Amino acid sequence: MTEATDEPGYPLRVTRHIAAPPERVWQVMTGQLEDYWCPRPWRTEIVEIDWRSGGRMATIMRGPDGESHEGDGVLLEVTPGKRIVFTDAFRAGWIPQAAFMVGCLEIAPEGEGTRYTATTWHWTKEACEQHRTMGFETGWATMADQLAELAEAR
Template sequence: MNSPITFTKDEEQLSLYIMKVYPTDVSVIWENYTKVELLEKWWAPKPWKCETQKMDFREGGSWNYAMVSPENEKHFAGLNYQEINPHRSIAVSDFFTDENGNINTDLPKLNWLIGFTGIEQGTKLTFNIYFNSLDDMKQILEMGFEEGFKMQLNQLEEIVRGN
């Protein structure tokens, strides 16, 4: 049984707040966000998979990847690492790209602050996601972000539980 996920939409603040508790140490969750071989195991909602094109995990670095369908349809995206506080937080800008990593300006760009907090039950993982406009927020949600992201977070839980 997966632990619950808090998913709160705030249209006034143009933001999403997402929180989930994992029954493991912060260092385990941190590694699942910072090592390609672990990130690729859960970042895409099944049956899709994640394929990294390149990852440079450092402030000023980036991660470019594709979400790949079972029919080999690819949707490309990337993010830039803005601030990294080891085992505490990661701030990124997130965007859609073409296959060469060029930003697709027709789709929204988001800013994320991901927090990693050690608690008695394990790790509280929080996401504060900020949008440039209400239209951008609605577009991302209409693309199935809530359902897909919850699937990904539950997949990570299954991995850390050893299922």
């Protein structure tokens, strides 16, 4: 399920129930990012991820026809088993750069599984609409589906 809201910060959000315990979902989120981070047939190459607040998060998404999209930012918060918050507003060392969004991946127990919620906030309404036009709903919902597939496999 995806939703857009009128909340401050121009958020876009995807939420999904995953039929796996939060510990397993967290393990996949942090240990297999390259396997779910972008919709197939695209793939993710991890340049560096330092799983701590202030750590670098740098990836390259590669398309089937040679396209690529580099992302280089920092992790603002890593709360094990609960939340990862990241942004492209800074690169490692807190060096400011042109910003597009802040992203947050959250998990919480729900029934016998896990509620996964991915939210992005944007500095402007235009950036939010640009992200939506780029395919946020489809792309991030697919990412959630791929995460669920991996977490539910065991």
